[in-house]
Each structure stands twice: as C-alpha cells, then as structure tokens.
Amino acid sequence: MRLLKISFFLILICSFYSQAQSTYVLDKDSASQKIRFELINNVIIIPVEVNGISLKFLLDTGVSKPIVFNFLKASDSLKVLNAEKIKLKGLGDGDYIDALRSSHNTFKIGNAINTDQTFFAIFDPRVNFAPKLGIAIDGIIGYDLFKDFIVEINYSNRFIRLHQPDKYTYKSCKKCETFNLEFNNNKPYLDAKVLTNGKDIPVKMLIDSGSSDAIWLFEDDEKDLTLSKNYFYDFLGSGLSGNVFGKRTKIDALKLKQFVLENPKAAFPDSVTIASVKKFKDRDGTLGGEVLRRFNCIVDYTNSKLTLKPNYFFKKKFSYNKSGxxxxxxxxxVIMEFDVYDNSTTFNPNSSGLQVKSILAKDYKYSIxxxxxxxxxxxxxxxxxxxxxxxxxxxxxxxxxxxxxxxxxxxxxxxxxxxxxxxxxxxxxxxxxxxxxxxxxxxx
The missing domain is CATH 2.30.42.10 (PDZ domain)
Incomplete structure (x- = not known):
C-alpha cells in the first residue's frame, strides 16, 4: 500500500528571544550515534527523552525551537521549567495560540544530550495532529539538533546517524549531488528548477522534512509560477493555527541538478497561507517529505551543505488519492471477537468404543x-x-x-x-x- 498522503506543516512566525545557543553533545569517544525512526506519511518520527520522559518527536528541518504539545498524558511528570507565557502563530486559518516558553530543560536523543534546551509548550487541545498522522506525536524538533551534527538521513533503512563534525569525513560519491544551503531564520533553502507550462524556472525552496507533501509553489506572475487549468481544490494539511487549503496539480518536472523527478505533485496554497509564511521574500516554495524520501541525505548545517543520493524510492511515480x-x-x-471451535471426535460404527457427540462452542473476548x-x-x-x-x-x-x-x-x-x-x-x-x-x- 502506498503511504497516506496527508500534509503536515508547521512554521513559527513568532519572535524568539535572543540567547546563547545550547548544544547537543555525544560522548567524547563516540564519532556518531545511530537512531532508528518511524516513517509515517513521509515524515520522520524519532524517540526523544525530555526531562526523563520518553516522547515521540517529528524531525523537522523547517522549525527553529522545539515544540512540545499533546503531552497531557505526561503532564503529571513532565515539568515545564522556568516558564513564561507567549503567543505562537503557525500555518493555518486560525489565530495566535497561547504557549509557555520553557528553558534549561534536558533533551536526550540516542546518546546525544542537551542540558540547556529551550522549548515551547502548547496545552491547547485543538492542537492535535494524531488523527491526521494515525499515531500520537508529542513534539517537533529541528534546527537545534541539526546545527550540532552532520546528520545522515537514510530513508531507505529508516535511521538517522548523528556525526560529530570534527570526526566526519565525506566519502567520494559519483551518484550524489551536493547543494549549497542558504539560511533565513534558521531555516535551510536551496536552489532548484521547476519545469511548468513549458518553461524552466529557477526557484528557491525551503527544505521542510516536516511536510509530508511533495512540493509547494507560490504563485508569482513575474516569475511565471502560475497554475495550469488542470487542478482541483483540496485540504492541504493541518498547521499550528488551523487548516490549510489550496489547489493541487502536477508540474512537468522538478530539477535538482542532475536529478530530474518527472510529473511531481505540486500544491499552490491559498493567498492567506502564503502571506503568513513568505517572510523570506525570495522564497518560491517548499520541498517536502515526499520528495526528500526519494534520497538518502547528508544534512550539514555547519558547512551549509546538503548532499543527496537517490534511493529505492527515487523512481516511484507520484500518485494522488483517487477517492476524494x-x-x-x-x-x-470496543469490539467483541469470537473464537469458534469444534470439540467432536470421529466415531467408527464398526469398532467398539464410546460415542462422543459433536460440540460446537464459542469463546469471545473484547478488544480495543x-x-x-x-x-x-x-x-x-x-x-x-x-x-x-x-x-x-x-x-x-x-x-x-x-x-x-x-x-x-x-x-x-x-x-x-x-x-x-x-x-x-x-x-x-x-x-x-x-x-x-x-x-x-x-x-x-
């Protein structure tokens, strides 16, 4: 079965307090740390320990500070330290929501530890992405982890590896392409090209591993980024501030240097959404998880580089939900399940023995x-x-x-x-x- 194509996006547009950056560290004798992940709807879910509590976080290159939400199950034991009230705004058709900014927390990811991590705690029960993803997640983490390591993301075998930058050596790779990254608000961008309406158009794209979609494009007549007549209006996903809607279509190709993805899915979000996310004026769209999972990646924020190598998923055709x-x-x-069994024995009339009647019985149990x-x-x-x-x-x-x-x-x-x-x-x-x-x- 193909993966569920429900988009998940989150971009904060609140102002962050300036402060000294906290740091994740590995044991001094460890060159790297391997961490298994779940790949759900094209997004990566990793185990994260927060102040001693085991949680599940979405790994998102498009988010700055970690966010912890939907963790009421742990509220009795997860302490929100040094908290102060703030307001956050993310993607969606809603308004700002209340949150707490908590500092000096201990985060542990594999053997990587940060004892001075700041995060934003959201208690609003409406911020619940579990129904759309199909599993409960407790938070999101991105830049603060990526900035301290060279992060290898192996979508094929579903693991990430955190490499200490001073102990990492790049290997020669003829099948790879390396891109220079540009950062704005701690978010990474790369240059690519899209072929649409018969035109080859250079674009600057946010790299967003927290989006399960393939491509977002922002309509721009001056750049010839326009929607074809072959589209349909759709729900694009859920954000921190509500739902996101827009138009879905296909473009002719996405070009990442030598790599060409033919007929990829593309979404053109509504103008309200674009206004809330296009704070970086040169941004033309987003590369999401449905594109990124077609490569094994080396994400190197230290040297502002991204290396891509095609994997098993590279040639998979892009497909739409065809039901509506x-x-x-x-x-x-609560479901009642029955087990039916037959307690009969075989009786041979030509032999002596005890005749046993057939008994048909039912056992049942209740299951969740x-x-x-x-x-x-x-x-x-x-x-x-x-x-x-x-x-x-x-x-x-x-x-x-x-x-x-x-x-x-x-x-x-x-x-x-x-x-x-x-x-x-x-x-x-x-x-x-x-x-x-x-x-x-x-x-x-």
Whole structure:
C-alpha cells in the first residue's frame, strides 16, 4: 500500500528571544550515534527523552525551537521549567495560540544530550495532529539538533546517524549531488528548477522534512509560477493555527541538478497561507517529505551543505488519492471477537468404543481497535458522487475489516490504479450503510 498522503506543516512566525545557543553533545569517544525512526506519511518520527520522559518527536528541518504539545498524558511528570507565557502563530486559518516558553530543560536523543534546551509548550487541545498522522506525536524538533551534527538521513533503512563534525569525513560519491544551503531564520533553502507550462524556472525552496507533501509553489506572475487549468481544490494539511487549503496539480518536472523527478505533485496554497509564511521574500516554495524520501541525505548545517543520493524510492511515480475521501483516526472502539471451535471426535460404527457427540462452542473476548472517520469529502469526487459524507465511520473496505488496519493501510486503497472498485461499509448515525465507487484520478 502506498503511504497516506496527508500534509503536515508547521512554521513559527513568532519572535524568539535572543540567547546563547545550547548544544547537543555525544560522548567524547563516540564519532556518531545511530537512531532508528518511524516513517509515517513521509515524515520522520524519532524517540526523544525530555526531562526523563520518553516522547515521540517529528524531525523537522523547517522549525527553529522545539515544540512540545499533546503531552497531557505526561503532564503529571513532565515539568515545564522556568516558564513564561507567549503567543505562537503557525500555518493555518486560525489565530495566535497561547504557549509557555520553557528553558534549561534536558533533551536526550540516542546518546546525544542537551542540558540547556529551550522549548515551547502548547496545552491547547485543538492542537492535535494524531488523527491526521494515525499515531500520537508529542513534539517537533529541528534546527537545534541539526546545527550540532552532520546528520545522515537514510530513508531507505529508516535511521538517522548523528556525526560529530570534527570526526566526519565525506566519502567520494559519483551518484550524489551536493547543494549549497542558504539560511533565513534558521531555516535551510536551496536552489532548484521547476519545469511548468513549458518553461524552466529557477526557484528557491525551503527544505521542510516536516511536510509530508511533495512540493509547494507560490504563485508569482513575474516569475511565471502560475497554475495550469488542470487542478482541483483540496485540504492541504493541518498547521499550528488551523487548516490549510489550496489547489493541487502536477508540474512537468522538478530539477535538482542532475536529478530530474518527472510529473511531481505540486500544491499552490491559498493567498492567506502564503502571506503568513513568505517572510523570506525570495522564497518560491517548499520541498517536502515526499520528495526528500526519494534520497538518502547528508544534512550539514555547519558547512551549509546538503548532499543527496537517490534511493529505492527515487523512481516511484507520484500518485494522488483517487477517492476524494480524507480519513482521520477517530479514537478506538470496543469490539467483541469470537473464537469458534469444534470439540467432536470421529466415531467408527464398526469398532467398539464410546460415542462422543459433536460440540460446537464459542469463546469471545473484547478488544480495543482503532476507528477511522471521514473528515472531508472533495466535491464532485467519486466518493462525493456515491454519497459518502463527513463523519461517516468506515467499518469495512472491499470486504476487509478496518479494525486491524493502520491509517496508512486503509488510505492506501485509495491510491490504487484508476478504475479500481471500492466497496465501503460505514456507520452513519448508528446505522450501517454500503457505498461503492470506482477510483478516478483528480488530475488527468
């Protein structure tokens, strides 16, 4: 199954206090530290220990200071040290939210330790990305980790390796390309080219490993960055300040020096979103996780370099959700499961022996299973025409129960080839209903 293509973005536009930079350090005898990660919806989830509490963080090149949120499960034991109230603003159609700025915290990632880490704590229950990702995450970390190491990101084998800069030696690599990075507000940018509407256009792109999308482009008539007529309006993702909407299309190609990605997906966010994120006037868009995962990367903030090497995912075609359904995790349900067994024995009438009657028995148990809910239906899509509605809870897909599926497994059905028949059983207001439709690409 293809990975769920739900975008996740976060960019802070608040003012940070100037202060001496804290530092992550490895044991002096260690040249590097390997850390396994989960790859969920094209974004990297790593284990992080905060003041002795084990949490899961999204690794995001596009964020400056760490953010800790949705951690009410740990609120009794995770202390917010030296706190002061501030307001944060991120992507989305909402306003600023209240947060606490906490300093002098201890963060541990593998064997890398920082005993003076500042982070922003968000307690607002509306800031909850777990339903869209399908797993609970507790925070986001980026620049503060990347600045202290040369970070190897191996998307193929799902690990990162933190290298001490003074002990790292670059290896010769004929299949690699190295890019110079430019930084603005501690965020990395590189120069690339997009081929669209028959024109080769130079662009400056934010490198954002925290976005699960492929490419964002900002419309600009002067640079000929314009949307073709072949597009559809869509929910693009969730940000710190709410939802993000825009138009999705495909462009002819993305060019990263010798590497050419053909017909990549591209999103053109609404003007409100662009106004909130385009603080760097030369920025033309974003390279997200669906592009980055096609390479194994060496991220070197110390020397302002990014090295890319194509991996197993490089030649994978870009694909859209062809159903029009956008699904989120909707908590859990208690399910009664039956085990049926037959206690009979074989009786031979020609032999002496005791006759045993057949006994059919049932054992049952209650299990906690995930539930999945429709949170958006794209107008005029196959699912929309079939009658699916926001709030429908999906019980079955093509004869299989969704209770034993991950969110990725379920949404993967919607990325199959055009014309594939989809059969759903959903719960709507306590009644089971059946729906059928054929997958249809929104972009021809």
């Amino acid at each position: 359904l956008q699904i989120e995790h909707d908590g859990v349900r 299973k995930p539930a999945y809910r429709v949170f958006n239906v794209i107008k005029n899509s196959p699912a929309y025409k079939a009658g699916l509605q926001k709030g429908d809870v999906i019980f079955e897909i093509n004869g299989k129960s969704t209770h034993d599926m991950t969110l990725n497994n379920l949404v993967g059905y919607f990325y199959q080839k055009e014309g594939t028949r989809i059969k759903l059983v959903v719960d709507r207001l306590g009644k089971n209903r059946k729906f059928e439709f054929n997958l249809e690409s929104p972009i021809k």
